[in-house]
Amino acid sequence: MVSNVSFALVNADADLAVxxxxxxxxxxxxxxxxxxxxxxxxxxxxxxxxxxxxxxELTVATLEENxxxxxxxxxxxxxxxxxxxxxxxLFRIIRDDVRETRTYxxxxxxxxxxxxxxxxxxxxxxxCHGPEGIPVHGGPFIASEGAExxxxxxxxxxxxxxxxxxxxxYVTHGVHNSSNHPDGEWVYDPTDPESDVFxxxxxxxxxxxxxxxxxxxxxxxxxxxxxxxxNCFTCHFTTAGIPFTPGSxxxxxxxxxxxxxxxxxxGQISGLPQTVTEAHNGATTERGGVIWEGEDTSxxxxxxxxxxxxxxxxxxxxxxxTWTASYDGTxxxxxxxxxSSTVPFAFHEIPPLTRPDGTTQNxxxxxxxxxxxxxxxxxxxxxxxxxxxxxxxxxxxTDNTTCASNVATTVVPVETTTAKYGRVAIQGxxxxxxxxxxxxxxxxxxxxxxxTFDWVVGTGGAAPPRRTVVDSGLCLNCHRGSLYQHGGxxxxxxxxxxxxxxVAANDEYVRVDEFGxxxxxxxxxxxxQAFGMKELAHGVHPAGATxxxxxxxxxxxxxxxxxxxxxxxxxxxxxxxxxxxxxxxDNYFTVVGSEDAPADGSDPCQPHNFHAPTFPRGLYDCxxxxxxxxxxxxxxxxxxxxxxxEAGAPPFGGxxxxxNDVLQGVQTTSCVTCHAGGAAxxxxxxNGWTPQAFPEGRKTIIDAN
Numbered sequence: 001m002v003s004n005v006s007f008a009l010v011n012a013d014a015d016l017a018v019x020x021x022x023x024x025x026x027x028x029x030x031x032x033x034x035x036x037x038x039x040x041x042x043x044x045x046x047x048x049x050x051x052x053x054x055x056x057e058l059t060v061a062t063l064e065e066n067x068x069x070x071x072x073x074x075x076x077x078x079x080x081x082x083x084x085x086x087x088x089x090l091f092r093i094i095r096d097d098v099r100e101t102r103t104y105x106x107x108x109x110x111x112x113x114x115x116x117x118x119x120x121x122x123x124x125x126x127x128c129h130g131p132e133g134i135p136v137h138g139g140p141f142i143a144s145e146g147a148e149x150x151x152x153x154x155x156x157x158x159x160x161x162x163x164x165x166x167x168x169x170y171v172t173h174g175v176h177n178s179s180n181h182p183d184g185e186w187v188y189d190p191t192d193p194e195s196d197v198f199x200x201x202x203x204x205x206x207x208x209x210x211x212x213x214x215x216x217x218x219x220x221x222x223x224x225x226x227x228x229x230x231n232c233f234t235c236h237f238t239t240a241g242i243p244f245t246p247g248s249x250x251x252x253x254x255x256x257x258x259x260x261x262x263x264x265x266x267g268q269i270s271g272l273p274q275t276v277t278e279a280h281n282g283a284t285t286e287r288g289g290v291i292w293e294g295e296d297t298s299x300x301x302x303x304x305x306x307x308x309x310x311x312x313x314x315x316x317x318x319x320x321x322t323w324t325a326s327y328d329g330t331x332x333x334x335x336x337x338x339x340s341s342t343v344p345f346a347f348h349e350i351p352p353l354t355r356p357d358g359t360t361q362n363x364x365x366x367x368x369x370x371x372x373x374x375x376x377x378x379x380x381x382x383x384x385x386x387x388x389x390x391x392x393x394x395x396x397x398t399d400n401t402t403c404a405s406n407v408a409t410t411v412v413p414v415e416t417t418t419a420k421y422g423r424v425a426i427q428g429x430x431x432x433x434x435x436x437x438x439x440x441x442x443x444x445x446x447x448x449x450x451x452t453f454d455w456v457v458g459t460g461g462a463a464p465p466r467r468t469v470v471d472s473g474l475c476l477n478c479h480r481g482s483l484y485q486h487g488g489x490x491x492x493x494x495x496x497x498x499x500x501x502x503v504a505a506n507d508e509y510v511r512v513d514e515f516g517x518x519x520x521x522x523x524x525x526x527x528x529q530a531f532g533m534k535e536l537a538h539g540v541h542p543a544g545a546t547x548x549x550x551x552x553x554x555x556x557x558x559x560x561x562x563x564x565x566x567x568x569x570x571x572x573x574x575x576x577x578x579x580x581x582x583x584x585x586d587n588y589f590t591v592v593g594s595e596d597a598p599a600d601g602s603d604p605c606q607p608h609n610f611h612a613p614t615f616p617r618g619l620y621d622c623x624x625x626x627x628x629x630x631x632x633x634x635x636x637x638x639x640x641x642x643x644x645x646e647a648g649a650p651p652f653g654g655x656x657x658x659x660n661d662v663l664q665g666v667q668t669t670s671c672v673t674c675h676a677g678g679a680a681x682x683x684x685x686x687n688g689w690t691p692q693a694f695p696e697g698r699k700t701i702i703d704a705n
Contacts, residue, residue, distance in 0.1 A: 001025060001142060002105035009080050016079035018089065022070050022103065025131075029070025033101070036061040036074055038092035040152050043085065044113030047156040047165065050076070063093055086113040090152040092138070104141050106149040114151060118168065119218040122146030124211070127477040128203070130617040130624060147172075172212070173234035176202045179611075181237055200614045201544070203478040205285040206235055209276070209294035211480050223277035223294045227265035231276070243283075282436045287488050289481050290435055290444055296481040297435040302447035302491070304328050305345055305430055309453035310407070312424060313460035314414060320460075321368070321410045321424060323451060335403035338431075339443055345430045346443075347408075348398065363445075365489045366396035366428035368412050371499045372419030372457065374698055376466050377641040379504035382415045383653040385513060387528075387644060387661075388504030391415060396426060418655060421463040425452045425496045428489045445488075447481065450496040467635070470494045470533065471627040478616065478624075494533060501533045503669075504661070506644045509652035510553040514602040517553070521593025523560060523568045524551040527646045530669075535643060538673035542619045544612040548676035555602035558591065560610045568610075577605035619674065634667055638702040643669040645691050663698065664691040 005020045022030045039050040039061040051058045060077045074091060088108050095101040125134070126143035133140035141149050147168060154168040171188075178186035178198040189195040204211055213222040225231045236242050238258045244251035265274050273279040280291050289296035306326045313320040325334050327344045336346045347366055369390045372380040382391030394400065394412045401410040410426075429445040436444075449472070454463040472494045475483050484491045508528025511517040519527040529535075529552050539550040543561035549568050550561045565571045572589035579588070580603055587607050591597075594604035617624050648660030664672075668684040675681075685691075694700035 002103065005105070005107040007083065007107070007109040009083055010075065011080075013080045013083075014078065016076045016083055018074040018076065018091070018107070019066075020072055020074075020105065020107075022072060022093075030095075031065065031069055033065065033072060033093050033095045033103075034063060035094050035097070036063045036091055037094050037102070038090070038104075039074075039076065040090045041082070041087040042090075042113060042152045042156060043087055044115065044155075045157045047153050061091070084110065086111045088113055088148075088152050090149060099138070102138055104139055104149065106145065106152060114155060116221070118147035118151055118155075119221045120147045120172075120212045121214045121218065122148075124214045128616045130621055132618065132621070169231070170234045173206070174198070175200055177206050177235050180206070181241070199612060201611055203616075204480045204482045205289065205296065207280055207283050207291050208285065208289070208296040208299070208481055209280075210296070213294065219294045223275060225276040226262070227274055227276070227279060228262040229259050232261050233259070282438065285481055287482060287484065288445060289447070290439075292435045298444070298446045299481045301432050301435070301444075302429075302449075305432075305446065305448035307426075307430070307448045307451045309424065309426065309451045311460070312453050312455035312462075314422075314455060314458055315460075316458055317414060318411050319370075319414050319424070321412070321426070321453070323408050323410070323426060324406060325408075325430065325448075331406040333403055333406055334408035335398075335401065339433050341433065345432050345446075347396070347428070347430050348401075363431075364395070364397060364428075366426060367393045367489075368396060368410070369393055369425045369427055369496075369499050370415060371423055371502065372415075372417045373421040373423070373463075374419065375641050375702060376639045377503055378421075378423045378498060379502045379641055380417060380419050380655050380658075381500075381502075381504070381653060382417060384657065385651055386509050386653045387506045387647045387657065388500075388502050388532075389653060390499055393427075396428070417457060419457055421454060422457050423452055423454045423463075423495070423499060425450055425490075425493075425499055427496070429491060447484070447491045450491045450493045452493060452495045452499075466495075467639070468627060469630055470537075470625050474623075474625050474627065498533055501531055501536060503530070503532045503534070503641045503643045503666070504658055505531045506647045506652075506661075507531055507553045508647040509650070510555060510602075512650065513598065513652070514555050515553065515591045515594040515604060516596035516598060516601065517591065517593040521570070522551070522553075523558070523571055523592065524549050525569055526551075528644075529553070530643050530645060532643060534670060535673050537625060538670065539676075540613055541615045542613075542674050544614050545619060546674070546676065548674075553591075557607040557609055560608070561613055562610075563612055565610050571610070572608060579603045579605045636705060637666060638705040640666040641698050642666055642701060648693065659697040660693055661697060662691050662693050663701070665689060 001023055003021050005018065008017045010017045022033065024030055036058060039058055041048050050060050062075050064073050066073060088106060090106045092102060092104050122144050125146055129143055131143050133143040150168050153165050154171060156165055174186045175198045178200045185197050185199045187195050187197050209222045210219055213219045239254040244254065265272050267274060277293055283291040285296060289298035304327050309321060309323045311322045323334065324331060326332065332343050334347055336343045337348055339346045348364055371378040371390050374380050379388050381389040383389040392415060396410050400412060401408055427450055430448050431443045432446050434442050434444045455461060456463050472492055475494065476492060490496055506528040511522060511528060519525060529550065531552050540561045543550050544563055547563040547567050551568060552559045560568050560571065562568060570592040572592060576584055576586060576588045577590050578584040585607060587609060588605055589608050591604050591606050597604050642663035642665055644661040645664045646662035648662065651657045665688045668688050672681050672684055
């Protein structure tokens, strides 16, 4: 890390001296740096490279280590006359020509040459990419410097470099949106056959500009971008990449116009949008977010609602759950029917949605989910046929819920369990007044964090707190507006996610009961895939880099992650199939091995979804998900439960169904879900135990410890 940069004239004002301190992340001085490899400056429009254009060598800048440890001076020969011109300088230094020691830093002298700062904050980049920064151009660049350092090259209108240096917007939009391009990739320079090619799976939605453009001024700058090819096609590549409403006049009009946005959207035609925000307002995300003024308003409005389970009473017959909700700190009646200007949200009795075909949908999607603890993990689901999964999910409605003094009370029957502790969640999303004034019915759902509560089974009251392993807020650094699936009613709370995604969860019950698929026919060669939070997060995040395949079978689609589809066995291609209800698409295929599917199983024609995920940090950066307080790296095996790697013989669910599970140790699983090679597994098994079934399942392990 570079600090205390200063400029001075030396050698009779002919040269420019740049003095600075260099230290590691802990503040310890770094010594022994001996070479300047790169030196550039930008006057606010033109970048100049100080390397010799004929040899590529940098001879005009030299590095000297001063007497104070970690203090250095770069002398730029002949740069004295530039001292009074506003310039942004960029240097790269190195020690002993060792690549890993490369360090970039920038500084302005005497002031910034740019009329405005970059329209992204350092925090916006660092939130996802982490404090180590982005490893490009031989970096990494320090994340705390944000995009300002990038402007030295990507803020130029001109450059002495014979290669084109595109704008920062062109590069960042192109890279982040690369997987959405027609070929699933973005080519930095399409005219260069050796150009860099990017395939990045962006973890949220590109039309939510506020993810990167965080401040009011930055978002205003992004929103005011004119609709030109140079701006629009950094994301949309051509008009064919713009998601017009199917069958709309706009779609038909643009079908024959691949480019030339500025020819119609610069005021020539009355009523047409002229800026990004005018074009994007009212757009939606994959998960129902409504874009308005550059923000996903399901995120911003949902953040205003604090939804809390305040108590749970358990008399052995009924579970009585009390809960509250407030908006901007003001409590309101949770039983409110319809959101309005006076009561801004509602959970109940929104009128059914009428679809274009005349059918209706009940839009009150609140319901109760529960799971029960063995050790300190909630894994004893009461679903008799699904490993580790919750059983009943009673709706929250006027039949079981009453409200008084802004407190809701929901009463549901208890479930049968031998567990001492349980966890309950209320899944669903509240409704607010629609942000879009042209919304068809004036209301929209928002992403209020799903509330959970751990209680003592049979008596009620709060259970002892579970260890904190993952922080939902850290997940949201990358997955903003996208950290919920399964219909969109389970939102932004990993404590809720673990009701289903626990260490007993394994998709063998789907493979066998729904499709009749056995290990020899499966896409990954496994009898089943564990889909707990740990197993999926450690497996999916690095899959694009490691190539270790992860495949999850669901009754509503097959999901595969790896570097390429070639790493999955039998992954289908060719002719597409059509489901019994008429659904089809270019990723619909008959599940391999499903010819023996049970008659009451899922439709064997399923969408097959493949992704090569790109983790935006080093795979070793545990702090991306785990909070600083998480230091229990080797938890006791009587607290943290072993993982089900095979679910044994059916039935697969319920407490009794877990007795014959093939289990893998908790510490071993933490390692081999990422380090999946044979050597890593062999080391883990040799120093622990090989996956196996135990006479009484996990209880045998607990009793032995």
